[in-house]
Amino acid sequence: MATVPDDTTTDAARTRQEERAAQASKAPPRQAPAAEALAARGDQFSSQPVIWCEDLVRIYSTEGVEVQALQGLNLVVDAGDVVALVGASGSGKSTLLGILSGLDKPTGGRARVAGVDLLTMSRAQRVDYQRHTVGFVWQQTSRNLLPFLTAAENIALPMVISGRAERAARVGELLGLLGIGDLGARRPAELSGGQQQRVAIATALANTPAVLLADEPTGELDDASSAQVLDTMRQAAGELGTTVLVVTHDPTVSDHVRRTVAIRDGRTSTEVLRYVVTDADGTVRQIAKEYTVIDRAGRIQLPKAHVEALGLRDRVRIEKETEHVQVWPDDEHERRSGDEPVPAQGEADETMQREISAATQDEER
Numbered sequence: 001m002a003t004v005p006d007d008t009t010t011d012a013a014r015t016r017q018e019e020r021a022a023q024a025s026k027a028p029p030r031q032a033p034a035a036e037a038l039a040a041r042g043d044q045f046s047s048q049p050v051i052w053c054e055d056l057v058r059i060y061s062t063e064g065v066e067v068q069a070l071q072g073l074n075l076v077v078d079a080g081d082v083v084a085l086v087g088a089s090g091s092g093k094s095t096l097l098g099i100l101s102g103l104d105k106p107t108g109g110r111a112r113v114a115g116v117d118l119l120t121m122s123r124a125q126r127v128d129y130q131r132h133t134v135g136f137v138w139q140q141t142s143r144n145l146l147p148f149l150t151a152a153e154n155i156a157l158p159m160v161i162s163g164r165a166e167r168a169a170r171v172g173e174l175l176g177l178l179g180i181g182d183l184g185a186r187r188p189a190e191l192s193g194g195q196q197q198r199v200a201i202a203t204a205l206a207n208t209p210a211v212l213l214a215d216e217p218t219g220e221l222d223d224a225s226s227a228q229v230l231d232t233m234r235q236a237a238g239e240l241g242t243t244v245l246v247v248t249h250d251p252t253v254s255d256h257v258r259r260t261v262a263i264r265d266g267r268t269s270t271e272v273l274r275y276v277v278t279d280a281d282g283t284v285r286q287i288a289k290e291y292t293v294i295d296r297a298g299r300i301q302l303p304k305a306h307v308e309a310l311g312l313r314d315r316v317r318i319e320k321e322t323e324h325v326q327v328w329p330d331d332e333h334e335r336r337s338g339d340e341p342v343p344a345q346g347e348a349d350e351t352m353q354r355e356i357s358a359a360t361q362d363e364e365r
């Protein structure tokens with residue numbers, strides 16, 4: 001028997017109690033958006049999802065061959081959240097980031113970031129969007145920074161382009177936030193990979209974007225540098241009220257974010273949410289729960305492991321319980337594959353009628 005949702009794999013009742021206790025005590029998630037920072041941003045959309053994608057489709061056509069990279073992807077990210085996007089190679093992660101960053105256009109569906117409609121924006125709006133609404137950090141440290149400028153000059157550059165005043169103060173603030181206050185005068189070649197990525201994050205945050213998008217920002221770093229970069233990114237984004245979406249192959253990234261969304265075949269498939277709960281004795285614990293994504297039509301994708309383990313195929317039986325639904329293998333299939341021929345509908349009704357009469361007679365006797 002498979003049961004959905006997945007939280008019944010442990011002690012479901014206890015987990016639900018823990019969840020309620022966490023909500024009741026308003027225990028903040030580990031990377032809770034800083035409410036003050038969000039309020040300080042004064043964004044009109046701060047109470048709405050900052051990233052909103054519905055049935056997003058991206059089809060690439062090369063030499064007559066079509067590849068459907070996104071196949072009706074749905075994703076909602078709230079203001080100030082820090083979300084990791086994971087998935088096998090080719091699942092569509094970079095395609096999604098390309099669309100959200102305004103570098104690419106979806107083939108269909110709807111997408112809004114910080115209130116901007118990504119399908120209908122004009123060329124001028126796109127330039128403005130890339131300058132002010134989103135910041136981007138690439139995997140290759142060399143792609144993020146200009147080698148002939150110092151760290152401070154790199155961070156100031158987006159503000160020079162957008163004509164922002166009081167740049168020196170802002171550069172100092174960002175260098176401090178990213179923990180590289182003493183490295184402002186160095187050129188990228190004089191910095192370690194981790195330090196370069198922190199400068200890159202500061203540069204991406206310079207114009208106070210609503211959203212920071214990062215594609216494998218720790219891909220070229222060792223574990224210790226990765227952890228440092230992710231922590232400073234999370235802290236800086238929290239201070240500034242910036243929403244973060246980070247694509248990664250690195251499983252340790254998940255430990256640094258509240259929410260991990262998995263993409264499979266161009267669609268969001270599962271999510272892991274992490275909470276911090278404090279027990280009655282003061283013990284602080286982190287709870288991670290895996291959820292399966294359900295779309296607007298009520299469709300879910302069962303985990304492959306469950307499907308294989310239970311031999312689910314063709315069809316399943318779904319039963320509603322008080323607080324959950326159960327998914328059962330098709331036992332009808334097995335019953336009918338025996339030696340006896342399957343009766344036609346009229347005969348089946350008659351057979352059932354005969355069986356009921358026989359059972360009633362047995363009871364009467």
Ligand SMILES: Nc1ncnc2c1ncn2[C@@H]1O[C@H](COP(=O)(O)OP(=O)(O)OP(=O)(O)O)[C@@H](O)[C@H]1O
Binds near residue numbers: 068087095096
């Ligand atoms: N410009 C393109 N032209 C044609 N096909 C493309 C293009 N970009 C991506 N694809 C295809 O779209 C699918 C999704 O690619 P995408 O790069 O988004 O995956 P990904 O999850 O980011 O993979 P990886 O983790 O390896 O970077 C793949 O099948 C890929 O080959």
